[in-house]
Structure formats: structure tokens, C-alpha cells
Amino acid sequence: MVSRAHTVAFEGVEARPVEVQCAVTAGLPAFSIVGLPDKAVSEARERVRAALGSMAIALPSKRITINLSPANLPKEGSHFDLPIAIALLAALEILPDEVAEETLSIGELSLDGSLVPVIGALPAAMSAAEEGRSLLCPHGCGPEAAWVGAAKVIAPKSLADAVRHFTGQCPLEPAQPGEVASHGGGRDFRDVKGQERAKRALEIAAAGRHHVLMVGAPGAGKSMLAARMPSILPPLTPAEALETSMIHSLAGLLDEGGISRDRPFREPHHTASMAAIVGGGRGAKPGEISLAHNGVLFMDELPEFPRTVLETLRQPIENGEVVVARANAHVRYPCRFLLVAAANPCRCGHLADPSRACARAPGCGDDYLGRISGPLMDRIDLRVDVPPVGLMDLDLPDSSEGSTEIAARVAKARDLQTRRFANAQGCRVNADAEGAELEEVATPDSEGRALLLKVAERFGLSARGYHRVLRVARTIADLDGSESVRRPHIAEAVSFRLSLGTSSAGQARPRNRATEATVSSASGT
Numbered sequence: 454m455v456s457r458a459h460t461v462a463f464e465g466v467e468a469r470p471v472e473v474q475c476a477v478t479a480g481l482p483a484f485s486i487v488g489l490p491d492k493a494v495s496e497a498r499e500r501v502r503a504a505l506g507s508m509a510i511a512l513p514s515k516r517i518t519i520n521l522s523p524a525n526l527p528k529e530g531s532h533f534d535l536p537i538a539i540a541l542l543a544a545l546e547i548l549p550d551e552v553a554e555e556t557l558s559i560g561e562l563s564l565d566g567s568l569v570p571v572i573g574a575l576p577a578a579m580s581a582a583e584e585g586r587s588l589l590c591p592h593g594c595g596p597e598a599a600w601v602g603a604a605k606v607i608a609p610k611s612l613a614d615a616v617r618h619f620t621g622q623c624p625l626e627p628a629q630p631g632e633v634a635s636h637g638g639g640r641d642f643r644d645v646k647g648q649e650r651a652k653r654a655l656e657i658a659a660a661g662r663h664h665v666l667m668v669g670a671p672g673a674g675k676s677m678l679a680a681r682m683p684s685i686l687p688p689l690t691p692a693e694a695l696e697t698s699m700i701h702s703l704a705g706l707l708d709e710g711g712i713s714r715d716r717p718f719r720e721p722h723h724t725a726s727m728a729a730i731v732g733g734g735r736g737a738k739p740g741e742i743s744l745a746h747n748g749v750l751f752m753d754e755l756p757e758f759p760r761t762v763l764e765t766l767r768q769p770i771e772n773g774e775v776v777v778a779r780a781n782a783h784v785r786y787p788c789r790f791l792l793v794a795a796a797n798p799c800r801c802g803h804l805a806d807p808s809r810a811c812a813r814a815p816g817c818g819d820d821y822l823g824r825i826s827g828p829l830m831d832r833i834d835l836r837v838d839v840p841p842v843g844l845m846d847l848d849l850p851d852s853s854e855g856s857t858e859i860a861a862r863v864a865k866a867r868d869l870q871t872r873r874f875a876n877a878q879g880c881r882v883n884a885d886a887e888g889a890e891l892e893e894v895a896t897p898d899s900e901g902r903a904l905l906l907k908v909a910e911r912f913g914l915s916a917r918g919y920h921r922v923l924r925v926a927r928t929i930a931d932l933d934g935s936e937s938v939r940r941p942h943i944a945e946a947v948s949f950r951l952s953l954g955t956s957s958a959g960q961a962r963p964r965n966r967a968t969e970a971t972v973s974s975a976s977g978t
Contacts, residue, residue, distance in 0.1 A: 454476075454477075454544070455474050455475065455476045455544075456474070456475045456540050456541075456543035456544040456550055456553060457472055457473065457474055457475075457540060457543075457550075457553060457554060458472075458473040458475070458536045458537075458539040458540035458543065458553040458554075458556070458558060459471070459472060459473065459536065459553075459554070459556065459557045459558070459584070459586065460473055460532070460533060460535075460536035460557060460558055460559055460577075461557065461559065461573075461576070461577050461580050462526055462527070462528050462529070462530075463529075463530070463573050463576065463703060464784055465703075465737070465739075465777075465784040465785045465786050466576060466699050466700055466703065466739075466785075466786060466787070467576070467785075468573070468576040468577055468579065468580035469526060470580065470584065471521055471522065471523075471526065471528065471533075471536075472521075472522045473519065473520075473521060473522075473533070473536045473537055473539075473540045474519070474520040474521075474522060474540065475517070475518070475519055475520075475537075475540035475541050475543070475544040476517070476518045476520075476544070477513060477515050477516070477517050477541075477544045477545070478515060478516050478518070479515060479516070480515065480516035481516060482514045482515065482516065483516045483517065484498045484502065484512070484517045484519075485498075485516075485517070485518055485519070486498055486519040486521070486537070487518065487519070487520050487521070487524070488519075488520050488521030488522060488523075488524045488528060489521070489524055489525065489526065489527050489528055490521060490528045490533070491527065491528060491529045491530075493529065493530055493531045493533075494521070494528050494529070494530070494531075494533045497531070497533055497534045497537050497562075498519075498537075500534050500561075500562045500563070500564060501534060501537055501538045501541065501562060503564040503565075504534075504538060504562040504563070504564065504565070504566040504612050505538070505541075505542075505566075505612075507564070507565050507566040508566055508612065508613050508616070510542075510545070510547065513545070517541065517544075519537055519540065519541070521533070529736055530571065530572075530573075530736075531561035531569075531571060532559040532560060532561060532571040532572075532573065532577075533559075534560060534561045534562040535558045535559060535560035535561070535562060535568065535589065535590075535591075535612070535615075536557075536558045536559070538562060538612055539552075539553050539556070539558050539589070539615075540553060542616065547616065547620075548616065548619055548620070549619070552619045555586055555587065556586055556587050556588070556589050556607075557577065557580065557581040557584065557586045557587070557588050557589070558588070558589035558590065559571055559573065559574065559577050559588075559589075559590050559594070560589070560590055560591045560594070561591070562612060565611075566611045566612045566613055567610060567611045567612075568590075568591035568592065568609060568610060568611055568612065568615075569591060569593075570591045570592075570593030570594045571590075571591065571594065572702060572703055572704070572705040573702055573703050574588075574590050574594035574595075574597045574598040574702060575597055575598060575600065575601065575695075575698055575699050575702040575707075576699050576702060576703065577590070577598065578590075578597075578598035578599075578600070578601035578604045578606060579601055579604075579699070581601075581604040582601050582603035582604040586604070587604060587605040587606070587607060588604050588605070588606045588607070589607050589608075589609075589615060590606065590607075590608055591608060591609075591610075592608045592609060592610040593608075594608060595607075595608025595628030595629075596628060596629065596630060596631030596632075596711070597631060597698075597702060597707050597711075597712070598628065599627070599628040599629055599630040599631070600630045600631070600695070600698070600712055602630075605627050606627055606628040607625055607627065607628070608625070608628040609625055630712075631711040631712065632711045633711065633712060633713070633714055640680050640681045640683075640684055640856075641681065641684055641855045641856045641857075642678075642681050642684065642685065642852070642854070642855050642856045642859055643851045643852050643854070643855030643856065644677075644681070644851065645674060645677060645678060645681070645852065646842055646846050646847055646849055646851075646852070647674075647842050647846050647849075648673075648674055648678060648839060648842070650837055650838075651667060651674070651675075651678055651837050651839050652678065652859070654667075654835045654837040654949055655678060655679075655681075655682060655685070655793070656685065656859050656862065656863060656932070657835060657925060657928055657929060657932065657949070658682075658791060658793070658834070658835055659682065659685050659686050659791070659859075659863045660862070660863045660866040660867065660883075660928050660931060660932055661866070661870070661882050661883035661884050661924065661925065661927070661928030661931070662789070662791045662882045662883075662884040662885075663791070663834035663835055663883075663884050663921075663924065663925055663928065664770065664791065664792040664793075664794070664832065664833045664834050664835070665792070665793055665794070665833065665834065665835040665836070665837065666755070666794045666795075666796065666830075666833045666835070666836045666837070667679070667793075667794070667795045667796070667837055667839045668795075668796050668797070668798055668822070668836070668837070668838055668839065669795075669797070669798070669838060669839030669840060669841070670797065670798065670802050670803055670839075670840075670841050671797060671802040671803075672841065672842075673839045673840060673841050673842060674839060674842060675753070675795035675839050676753055676795060678839070679720075679749075679751045679753070679793045679795060680718075680751075681856060682718065682749050682751070682791075682793055683715065683716055683718045683748075683749060684856035684860065685856050685859045685860040685863050686716045686748075686749070686860070686863065687860070687863060687864045687867050688714040688715065688716070689713075689714045689715070689716055689747060693747045694712055694713070694714055695712075696746065696747060696787065697713075697717060697746050697747045697748070698712045698713070700739050700743050700744060700746055700786065700787070701717075701744065703738070703739060704738060704739055704744060706744070716747060716748035716749065717744060717745050717746070717747065717748030717749070718745075718748055718749045718751065719741045719744050719745040719748070719749070719750050719751070719790075720750075720751040720752075720753065721741045721750075721752065723752075723753070723754045723755075723757040723758045725741065725758075725762070726762075727759070727761055727762050727765060728740065729741060730742060730758075730762050730765070730766075731762075731765050731766075731769070731775055731777070732775060732777045732784070732786055733777050733779075737777045737779055737784040739786050740775070740786075742766070742769050742775060742788040742790055743775065743786040743787065743788045745788070745790040745791075746786075746787050746788050746789055746790060747789060747790075748790060748791070749790065749791050749793055750790040750791065750792050750793070751793045751794075751795075752792065752793070752794045752795070753794075753795045754795065754796065754797070755794040755795065755796045755825060756796050756797075756821055756822060756824040756825055760824065760826075763824075763825065763826065763829055764826065764829065766792075766829065767828055767829055767832060769788045770792065770832045771832065773787065773788060773789040773879075773885075774786065774787050774788055774789075775788050789885075792833070794833070796821075796822060796825070797821070798821070798822070799817040799820075799821045799822075800817060800820075800821050801817070804817060831915055831917055831918055832917070832921075834884070834921045834924065834925050834949070834950070835925065835949040835950075836949060836950065836951075837949060862932055863932075865931075865932075865934075866928065866931040866932050867882070869931045870882050870883055870931065873894060874886070877890060883895070883924045883925075883927045883928045883931070884924055884928075886924060886927070887920070891920060891923060891924065894927060895923040895924060895926060895927040895938055896938065897923070897926065897937075897938040897939065897940070897942070897943050898937060898938070898939050898940065900939070900940040901926070901938055901939050901940040901942065901943040902943075904940055904943050904944060904947070905919070905922060905923075905943050905947070908947050908951075912951060914950075918950065921950070922943070922946045922947055922950050923938070923946075925946040925949065925950070926938045926942040926943045926945075926946040927942075929942040929945050929946060930942045
């Protein structure tokens with residue numbers, strides 16, 4: 454007789470169904486696990502044996518074979534302990550077969566039989582709901598898994614509690630969802646002195662999820678501005694919160710089962726490896742760009758990141774997802790993030806300061822910012838110079854406009870986009886619009902079109918750059934409450950697109966006064 458239990462194996466954010474088959478047959482005493490298990494799964498037999506022993510359940514002197522089906526799917530992680538124990542208890546007729554059939558289980562067993570929390574409870578609960586099963590998981594995972602209301606979640610503290618529940622000796626109440634965590638408050642744009650143009654760029658970026666690059670001398674306030682970005686972003690919608698929490702669940706970042714409505718803010722160091730940024734490593738774990746899904750990815754000192762890491766950002770920025778390719782699997786993670794990047798104008802950072810300019814100017818700036826390739830720079834919608842703040846400005850009173858006022862305008866613009874793209878597949882904000890959809894919502898008036906064509910011809914905008922200007926102009930129009938995209942909206946979008954000049958190699962460098970005059974002439978100002 455073969456008993457069956459059910460669990461999942463994780464491939465990215467997808468939970469692949471796995472059937473745990475247990476056969477107890479005559480033969481030499483043995484306990485083997487087959488079905489492409491990794492080392493942690495193979496060691497489950499010792500943990501299961503000890504856990505059953507702590508419950509005074511002795512294994513029979515027979516051959517016990519556990520098969521994890523499908524056998525060609527790699528099985529990784531300690532969460533297979535509990536389903537293996539459930540299948541074995543059903544084979545020993547301690548648990549009814551229908552219990553094992555109707556339950557999807559995940560969990561790690563301690564030697565004393567207690568259940569240890571594991572990652573991935575939220576995707577597992579989603580899979581259980583789709584299959585019409587209840588979920589059995591450790592007590593620490595219950596509040597997290599219970600957010601999927603379509604699945605009944607049983608969260609015992611030990612294997613003995615699970616047995617008593619299923620045999621009717623001591624039924625357990627279904628787990629309840631955890632608290633909605635919030636880390637709001639703290640940093641406010643009211644603390645920023647000056648830098649009105651940079652604050653305007655970040656407001657536009659937040660309203661339409663446009664990528665932004667700030668270039669300025671050390672101490673100008675680039676990191677300070679970026680750190681206040683979450684304070685003006687609207688809270689996650691329920692659908693976005695579930696998407697983001699599934700990724701964080703796989704990474705083990707959910708605190709005590711609480712799902713956060715705050716948008717993620719990730720700030721990797723420039724020494725981070727490609728696997729840390731994009732994803733990979735053992736088990737092809739999600740990287741920083743996926744952990745920033747529906748939130749902000751802040752990359753300070755952008756030119757200091759390895760060139761290979763920067764170039765791998767090009768496809769995720771364009772497609773909103775990343776594929777971690779391995780020899781035995783291709784793992785796909787979503788990564789629709791808002792990139793906020795900061796850089797010094799040169800290695801010493803004082804290229805634009807006449808009193809402290811380095812001896813290598815102006816080639817120093819070309820060499821340093823030249824590490825950002827043209828194709829990557831072309832994907833950044835907003836580029837803004839952040840000048841140093843004078844000492845006299847620091848004595849000025851706080852700005853009359855803080856994060857609350859800016860966030861209200863951003864939320865209003867986001868509401869317009871939500872209604873606009875309500876029936877659009879895969880499009881939530883202006884940055885996602887493309888093709889016929891972009892032409893329909895962002896077609897400028899005659900004066901705006903004439904200005905855009907003039908600027909595109911004079912400055913050699915690529916087709917991608919042309920469309921990104923249209924998207925930014927649409928967001929500026931939303932912030933302005935305008936139904937149509939007009940010439941002032943195009944002019945402001947173009948000014949942010951050309952806020953940094955280009956070197957002969959097509960890479961960014963700080964603009965000089967001659968470039969400013971050329972932009973003004975093209976814009977007719």
C-alpha cells in the first residue's frame with residue numbers, strides 16, 4: 454500500500470506541486486528518499502525518525518521508501534520534513550489517508566518533534582488554495598499563510614499537536630492573519646533645504662514610476678533626497694502587497710507573519726555581486742531588484758558598481774522581470790522597481806567647483822560617468838544636477854511643503870493612472886505604457902509635438918528616449934490635472950531628459966553653459 458501527502462517545491466515565486474509517496478514493504482530495514490532530493494531533504498529521514506521517536510512511535514523493521522514526485526524536479530529545503538512525516542504516519546495507519554490527501558504541508562522538524570518555521574509559507578498557501586486543500590505549517594508561519602483567505606491554515610507547534618488535531622483528540626483553530634506592518638514616519642522632505650528641482654524630479658518619478666539619476670558633489674544631499682522617497686509613495690494595493698510579500702516570504706524577510714503595505718526600499722552597496730543584485734546563488738534566490746519589486750531600488754555611487762552588474766539591469770528595467778538561468782532550471786522573478794541612482798560628477802566629486810576643481814578636469818568627469826553605458830543611460834527617464842547647498846541656506850527655515858503635501862499630489866496622479874489603465878493588461882502606471890496604448894494616452898497637442906520633434910532632431914533622441922519623454926510628459930500632465938499633454942509638459946520632460954549632456958561616446962557628463970543655451974534655444978525659451 455502506498456500513502457500520499459502533498460507539498461510544494463519552489464521555482465522563483467512559483468510553488469510547484471509535489472506528491473510525497475510513502476511505501477512500507479517487506480525487506481531489509483531501510484529508510485530511503487528518492488526523487489532528486491538535495492542534502493537537506495535527504496537528511497529529513499533522521500529528523501523524522503527522531504521526531505517520531507519522541508512521540509513513542511517506533512518505525513517497523515521494514516523497508517520504507519519515500520518518493521518525491523515528479524522525480525525530475527529538484528527538491529531543495531527543509532520544508533519537506535513535515536509532508537514526509539505525514540505520509541509516513543498515513544502509511545502506518547496513525548493518520549487517515551484522506552487527511553494526507555486533503556492537506557498540503559510544509560515545515561521543518563526538530564529532533565523533539567517541534568515544528569520550525571520555514572520560508573515560502575505564503576506561496577505555499579496560494580498553491581493550497583488553487584488545489585482546494587488546507588495548509589499545514591509550523592505555528593510561526595501561520596499568520597503569514599493565513600493572509601490567503603481561500604485556504605484553511607492549521608499551524609500546530611509540534612508534530613504531536615498535528616496528530617492530535619487530525620485524529621480529533623484536540624482540534625486546533627485555524628490561524629489568523631498577522632498584523633499589517635508599517636514603518637512610516639521619520640524622514641520627511643521638509644528637512645531638505647533647497648534642491649527644489651531635485652525634489653520636483655523625485656515627485657515626477659514617484660507619480661509615474663520613472664527612473665531617475667541625480668548627479669552632484671559629495672554632501673549635496675543626493676542620499677538624503679533618496680532616503681525620503683518612500684515617504685511620498687502611495688501604499689501598496691492589496692494585489693501589490695501580496696506580490697511583494699511572496700518574494701519576501703521566499704527570502705525570509707517577513708516579520709512574524711506580518712504583511713507590509715509600505716513600498717520596499719532597497720539600497721545595495723556598490724560592492725554587491727551580480728547574484729546579490731539580480732538573483733542567483735544557492736537555490737537561485739531573489740536579488741535586490743526583485744526584493745525592490747513595487748518599490749524603490751536606490752543605487753548610490755552608481756559608476757562604482759561593476760560594469761557587468763550595471764549591464765544586467767538593462768533587461769529587467771525594460772521587461773519588469775528577471776530570469777535567473779541555471780543548468781537545471783530557469784527561475785523567473787518579477788522586478789518592477791523604481792530606480793533612484795546617484796553619482797558624483799567625477800571621482801573626486803568637485804568637477805563643477807571652481808575653487809576645488811581637480812587637475813584632471815574635464816576628462817575626469819567623462820572617464821567617471823562614462824562607466825554608465827549609453828544603453829543604460831537611455832533607460833533613465835529623469836536626470837538632474839544636484840548643486841551643493843550653501844552654508845547660508847542651512848540656516849533657512851524648513852520648507853513649507855513636506856512629504857505629506859507631495860504625497861497627496863502623487864496619490865492623486867496615481868489614482869488617475871489606476872483608472873486609465875484599469876482594463877490594460879500588465880500596465881499600472883505611465884512608465885508601463887507602450888505602443889498604441891502610449892499613443893492614445895500621451896499624444897501631445899500640436900505645439901507640444903512640434904517641440905518634441907525639434908528636440909529629438911537636434912539632440913538625436915533614440916526611439917526609446919522619444920517614448921520615455923512622452924511617458925514623463927503624461928505623468929507631469931497628471932500632476933497638473935490636465936487631460937491632455939501640452940507644450941509645457943513636453944518642455945519640462947525634455948528638460949529633465951537633457952539635464953545631463955553627453956560625451957562623444959554618448960555617455961553622461963555634467964552640462965556646461967553652452968549646452969544649457971542650446972537646450973533653451975530648442976525649447977523656444
